[in-house]
Amino acid sequence: MTVGERRWLIAGNWKMHTTYEEALELAGAIQQRCRSLPDVEVVLIPPFPWIVPLAERLRGSAIALGAQTCSAYDQGAYTGEVSARMIAPFCQYVIVGHSERRRLFAETDEVVAAKLRAALRYGLRPILCVGEDLEEREAGATLHVIEHQLRLACEALSLAECKRIIIAYEPVWAIGTGRPATPADAQSVAEWIRRWFVLRFGELDEQLRILYGGSVTAENARGFFEVPDIDGALVGGASLDAAQFCGIVEATRSAKARLE
Numbered sequence: 001m002t003v004g005e006r007r008w009l010i011a012g013n014w015k016m017h018t019t020y021e022e023a024l025e026l027a028g029a030i031q032q033r034c035r036s037l038p039d040v041e042v043v044l045i046p047p048f049p050w051i052v053p054l055a056e057r058l059r060g061s062a063i064a065l066g067a068q069t070c071s072a073y074d075q076g077a078y079t080g081e082v083s084a085r086m087i088a089p090f091c092q093y094v095i096v097g098h099s100e101r102r103r104l105f106a107e108t109d110e111v112v113a114a115k116l117r118a119a120l121r122y123g124l125r126p127i128l129c130v131g132e133d134l135e136e137r138e139a140g141a142t143l144h145v146i147e148h149q150l151r152l153a154c155e156a157l158s159l160a161e162c163k164r165i166i167i168a169y170e171p172v173w174a175i176g177t178g179r180p181a182t183p184a185d186a187q188s189v190a191e192w193i194r195r196w197f198v199l200r201f202g203e204l205d206e207q208l209r210i211l212y213g214g215s216v217t218a219e220n221a222r223g224f225f226e227v228p229d230i231d232g233a234l235v236g237g238a239s240l241d242a243a244q245f246c247g248i249v250e251a252t253r254s255a256k257a258r259l260e
Protein backbone atom coordinates (compact mmCIF):
# COMPACT_ATOMS: atom_id res chain seq x y z
CA MET A 1 0.00 0.00 0.00
CA THR A 2 1.22 3.43 -0.80
CA VAL A 3 1.35 6.33 1.66
CA GLY A 4 -1.89 6.68 3.61
CA GLU A 5 -4.71 4.80 1.92
CA ARG A 6 -3.79 5.78 -1.62
CA ARG A 7 -3.74 2.95 -4.11
CA TRP A 8 -1.15 2.90 -6.89
CA LEU A 9 -2.47 3.74 -10.31
CA ILE A 10 -0.62 2.87 -13.50
CA ALA A 11 -2.37 4.12 -16.61
CA GLY A 12 -1.29 3.40 -20.19
CA ASN A 13 -2.26 6.04 -22.74
CA TRP A 14 -2.09 4.37 -26.14
CA LYS A 15 -2.74 7.67 -27.93
CA MET A 16 -3.56 7.20 -31.66
CA HIS A 17 -1.68 3.91 -31.92
CA THR A 18 -2.70 0.30 -32.62
CA THR A 19 -4.89 -1.41 -35.17
CA TYR A 20 -7.87 -3.36 -33.88
CA GLU A 21 -5.86 -6.62 -33.92
CA GLU A 22 -2.86 -4.98 -32.20
CA ALA A 23 -5.10 -3.53 -29.52
CA LEU A 24 -6.62 -6.93 -28.70
CA GLU A 25 -3.18 -8.53 -28.67
CA LEU A 26 -1.64 -5.84 -26.46
CA ALA A 27 -4.50 -5.91 -23.96
CA GLY A 28 -4.34 -9.73 -23.87
CA ALA A 29 -0.57 -9.68 -23.29
CA ILE A 30 -0.89 -7.11 -20.51
CA GLN A 31 -3.68 -9.13 -18.90
CA GLN A 32 -1.49 -12.23 -18.94
CA ARG A 33 1.76 -10.64 -17.86
CA CYS A 34 0.65 -8.14 -15.22
CA ARG A 35 0.41 -10.14 -12.07
CA SER A 36 -2.65 -9.06 -10.19
CA LEU A 37 -1.27 -6.83 -7.46
CA PRO A 38 -4.01 -5.88 -5.01
CA ASP A 39 -2.47 -2.50 -4.25
CA VAL A 40 -2.21 -1.45 -7.89
CA GLU A 41 -4.93 -0.26 -10.21
CA VAL A 42 -4.02 -0.85 -13.86
CA VAL A 43 -5.83 1.25 -16.46
CA LEU A 44 -5.62 0.89 -20.24
CA ILE A 45 -6.54 3.98 -22.25
CA PRO A 46 -6.99 2.94 -25.89
CA PRO A 47 -8.33 4.95 -28.85
CA PHE A 48 -12.13 5.37 -28.80
CA PRO A 49 -13.06 2.61 -31.30
CA TRP A 50 -11.32 -0.07 -29.23
CA ILE A 51 -13.01 0.79 -25.94
CA VAL A 52 -16.14 -1.34 -26.40
CA PRO A 53 -14.38 -4.47 -27.70
CA LEU A 54 -11.75 -4.17 -24.97
CA ALA A 55 -14.44 -3.75 -22.33
CA GLU A 56 -15.87 -7.08 -23.55
CA ARG A 57 -12.45 -8.70 -23.62
CA LEU A 58 -11.44 -7.49 -20.16
CA ARG A 59 -14.77 -8.14 -18.46
CA GLY A 60 -14.17 -9.81 -15.10
CA SER A 61 -10.47 -8.88 -15.07
CA ALA A 62 -8.87 -6.43 -12.66
CA ILE A 63 -7.83 -4.12 -15.51
CA ALA A 64 -9.86 -0.92 -15.88
CA LEU A 65 -10.41 1.17 -18.99
CA GLY A 66 -10.16 4.87 -19.65
CA ALA A 67 -10.74 7.26 -22.54
CA GLN A 68 -8.20 9.78 -23.83
CA THR A 69 -10.60 12.73 -23.75
CA CYS A 70 -14.32 13.44 -23.75
CA SER A 71 -16.57 16.19 -25.01
CA ALA A 72 -17.47 19.13 -22.82
CA TYR A 73 -21.08 18.60 -24.00
CA ASP A 74 -23.44 15.85 -22.94
CA GLN A 75 -25.20 15.32 -26.28
CA GLY A 76 -26.39 17.16 -29.37
CA ALA A 77 -25.24 18.47 -32.73
CA TYR A 78 -21.48 18.29 -32.09
CA THR A 79 -20.10 16.36 -35.06
CA GLY A 80 -17.13 14.18 -34.17
CA GLU A 81 -17.44 14.55 -30.41
CA VAL A 82 -17.73 11.66 -27.96
CA SER A 83 -19.46 12.47 -24.69
CA ALA A 84 -18.68 11.34 -21.16
CA ARG A 85 -22.18 9.92 -21.13
CA MET A 86 -21.29 7.59 -24.04
CA ILE A 87 -18.01 6.54 -22.47
CA ALA A 88 -19.26 5.99 -18.92
CA PRO A 89 -20.83 2.52 -19.40
CA PHE A 90 -17.45 1.14 -20.54
CA CYS A 91 -14.77 3.19 -18.75
CA GLN A 92 -13.91 4.22 -15.23
CA TYR A 93 -11.40 6.93 -16.16
CA VAL A 94 -10.95 9.71 -18.69
CA ILE A 95 -7.89 11.88 -19.35
CA VAL A 96 -8.61 15.60 -19.49
CA GLY A 97 -6.18 18.36 -20.35
CA HIS A 98 -3.43 16.21 -21.84
CA SER A 99 -0.77 18.54 -23.22
CA GLU A 100 -1.29 17.15 -26.74
CA ARG A 101 -4.97 18.17 -26.55
CA ARG A 102 -4.04 21.58 -25.17
CA ARG A 103 -1.29 22.21 -27.71
CA LEU A 104 -2.44 20.49 -30.91
CA PHE A 105 -6.20 20.89 -30.53
CA ALA A 106 -6.28 24.31 -28.87
CA GLU A 107 -7.99 23.15 -25.68
CA THR A 108 -8.02 26.08 -23.30
CA ASP A 109 -8.17 25.85 -19.52
CA GLU A 110 -11.87 26.73 -19.77
CA VAL A 111 -12.51 23.81 -22.14
CA VAL A 112 -10.52 21.51 -19.87
CA ALA A 113 -12.65 22.64 -16.90
CA ALA A 114 -15.86 21.95 -18.85
CA LYS A 115 -14.64 18.47 -19.82
CA LEU A 116 -13.69 17.75 -16.23
CA ARG A 117 -17.19 18.68 -15.08
CA ALA A 118 -18.76 16.58 -17.87
CA ALA A 119 -16.70 13.57 -16.78
CA LEU A 120 -17.75 14.04 -13.15
CA ARG A 121 -21.43 14.39 -14.13
CA TYR A 122 -21.35 10.85 -15.54
CA GLY A 123 -19.41 9.22 -12.73
CA LEU A 124 -16.07 8.98 -14.54
CA ARG A 125 -12.82 9.63 -12.71
CA PRO A 126 -10.95 12.38 -14.56
CA ILE A 127 -7.16 12.18 -14.81
CA LEU A 128 -6.36 15.89 -15.04
CA CYS A 129 -2.99 16.56 -16.71
CA VAL A 130 -1.00 19.62 -15.74
CA GLY A 131 2.56 20.61 -16.53
CA GLU A 132 4.86 23.26 -17.88
CA ASP A 133 6.62 23.40 -21.24
CA LEU A 134 10.36 23.86 -21.63
CA GLU A 135 10.22 27.61 -22.08
CA GLU A 136 8.09 27.99 -18.96
CA ARG A 137 10.42 25.74 -17.01
CA GLU A 138 13.48 27.69 -18.10
CA ALA A 139 11.75 30.93 -17.12
CA GLY A 140 11.20 29.50 -13.61
CA ALA A 141 7.43 29.57 -14.16
CA THR A 142 6.62 25.89 -13.48
CA LEU A 143 4.52 26.38 -10.35
CA HIS A 144 2.88 29.49 -11.73
CA VAL A 145 1.70 27.52 -14.80
CA ILE A 146 0.48 24.59 -12.73
CA GLU A 147 -1.33 26.86 -10.27
CA HIS A 148 -3.15 28.50 -13.17
CA GLN A 149 -4.11 25.15 -14.72
CA LEU A 150 -5.31 23.73 -11.39
CA ARG A 151 -7.22 26.84 -10.41
CA LEU A 152 -9.13 27.12 -13.68
CA ALA A 153 -9.95 23.41 -13.74
CA CYS A 154 -10.75 22.79 -10.09
CA GLU A 155 -11.61 25.88 -8.10
CA ALA A 156 -15.37 25.58 -8.67
CA LEU A 157 -15.49 21.92 -7.64
CA SER A 158 -16.85 20.58 -4.36
CA LEU A 159 -14.77 18.50 -1.98
CA ALA A 160 -16.75 15.40 -3.02
CA GLU A 161 -15.94 16.09 -6.69
CA CYS A 162 -12.27 16.68 -5.92
CA LYS A 163 -12.10 13.30 -4.24
CA ARG A 164 -12.83 11.70 -7.61
CA ILE A 165 -10.02 13.45 -9.48
CA ILE A 166 -6.54 12.14 -10.19
CA ILE A 167 -3.81 14.63 -11.05
CA ALA A 168 -1.09 13.74 -13.52
CA TYR A 169 1.97 15.97 -13.35
CA GLU A 170 3.35 15.80 -16.88
CA PRO A 171 6.11 18.23 -17.75
CA VAL A 172 5.56 18.78 -21.46
CA TRP A 173 9.30 18.68 -22.21
CA ALA A 174 9.47 15.16 -20.77
CA ILE A 175 6.63 13.65 -22.82
CA GLY A 176 7.84 11.33 -25.54
CA THR A 177 11.36 12.72 -25.40
CA GLY A 178 13.18 10.01 -23.44
CA ARG A 179 14.19 12.76 -21.00
CA PRO A 180 12.13 12.27 -17.83
CA ALA A 181 12.11 14.70 -14.93
CA THR A 182 14.19 13.59 -11.98
CA PRO A 183 12.21 11.88 -9.21
CA ALA A 184 13.27 14.72 -6.90
CA ASP A 185 11.88 17.38 -9.26
CA ALA A 186 8.67 15.41 -9.79
CA GLN A 187 8.33 14.98 -6.02
CA SER A 188 8.73 18.67 -5.32
CA VAL A 189 5.99 19.57 -7.84
CA ALA A 190 3.73 16.74 -6.58
CA GLU A 191 4.19 17.89 -2.99
CA TRP A 192 3.30 21.44 -4.04
CA ILE A 193 0.17 20.19 -5.85
CA ARG A 194 -0.94 18.24 -2.78
CA ARG A 195 -0.48 21.36 -0.63
CA TRP A 196 -2.48 23.42 -3.14
CA PHE A 197 -5.44 21.05 -2.73
CA VAL A 198 -5.09 20.95 1.06
CA LEU A 199 -5.29 24.74 1.22
CA ARG A 200 -8.55 24.70 -0.74
CA PHE A 201 -10.15 21.41 0.14
CA GLY A 202 -8.75 20.58 3.59
CA GLU A 203 -9.14 16.92 4.33
CA LEU A 204 -8.40 15.86 0.76
CA ASP A 205 -4.63 15.61 1.16
CA GLU A 206 -4.24 11.96 2.08
CA GLN A 207 -6.65 10.79 -0.60
CA LEU A 208 -5.57 12.74 -3.65
CA ARG A 209 -3.64 10.57 -6.07
CA ILE A 210 -0.90 12.27 -8.04
CA LEU A 211 0.75 10.55 -10.99
CA TYR A 212 3.96 11.42 -12.77
CA GLY A 213 4.04 11.23 -16.58
CA GLY A 214 6.85 11.85 -19.04
CA SER A 215 9.15 9.16 -20.49
CA VAL A 216 8.49 6.64 -17.71
CA THR A 217 9.94 3.20 -18.47
CA ALA A 218 10.29 -0.09 -16.61
CA GLU A 219 13.89 0.95 -15.93
CA ASN A 220 13.28 4.37 -14.39
CA ALA A 221 9.81 3.91 -12.81
CA ARG A 222 11.09 2.74 -9.45
CA GLY A 223 12.73 6.09 -8.76
CA PHE A 224 9.37 7.87 -9.10
CA PHE A 225 7.59 5.36 -6.89
CA GLU A 226 10.04 5.81 -4.04
CA VAL A 227 9.17 9.46 -3.44
CA PRO A 228 6.29 10.16 -1.05
CA ASP A 229 3.87 12.22 -3.14
CA ILE A 230 3.77 10.21 -6.36
CA ASP A 231 1.15 7.49 -6.49
CA GLY A 232 1.70 6.03 -9.92
CA ALA A 233 2.36 6.89 -13.54
CA LEU A 234 0.64 7.99 -16.71
CA VAL A 235 2.59 6.14 -19.37
CA GLY A 236 2.64 6.88 -23.10
CA GLY A 237 5.25 5.15 -25.28
CA ALA A 238 6.11 2.37 -22.85
CA SER A 239 2.45 1.37 -22.52
CA LEU A 240 2.52 -0.01 -26.08
CA ASP A 241 4.91 -2.76 -25.00
CA ALA A 242 3.41 -5.30 -22.61
CA ALA A 243 6.77 -6.19 -21.00
CA GLN A 244 7.65 -2.52 -20.43
CA PHE A 245 4.21 -1.62 -19.13
CA CYS A 246 4.02 -4.57 -16.75
CA GLY A 247 7.57 -3.79 -15.63
CA ILE A 248 6.28 -0.37 -14.55
CA VAL A 249 3.37 -2.01 -12.70
CA GLU A 250 5.86 -4.33 -10.96
CA ALA A 251 8.04 -1.37 -9.96
CA THR A 252 5.35 -0.21 -7.54
CA ARG A 253 6.57 -2.94 -5.22
CA SER A 254 9.44 -0.61 -4.32
CA ALA A 255 6.74 1.44 -2.57
CA LYS A 256 7.42 -0.58 0.49
CA ALA A 257 10.80 1.11 0.71
CA ARG A 258 9.28 4.53 1.25
CA LEU A 259 7.16 3.36 4.16
CA GLU A 260 10.03 1.75 6.01
Ligand code: PEP
Pocket (backbone or CB within 6 Å): 013, 170, 174, 175, 176, 177, 178, 213, 214, 215, 216, 234, 235, 236, 237, 238
Ligand atom coordinates in the same frame (compact mmCIF):
# COMPACT_ATOMS: atom_id res chain seq x y z
C1 PEP B 1 1.95 10.97 -22.12
O1 PEP B 1 1.72 11.23 -23.30
O2 PEP B 1 1.07 11.18 -21.25
C2 PEP B 1 3.24 10.42 -21.77
C3 PEP B 1 3.59 10.43 -20.51
O3 PEP B 1 4.00 9.95 -22.82
P1 PEP B 1 5.45 9.24 -22.70
O4 PEP B 1 5.36 8.22 -21.58
O5 PEP B 1 5.66 8.61 -24.02
O6 PEP B 1 6.43 10.32 -22.38
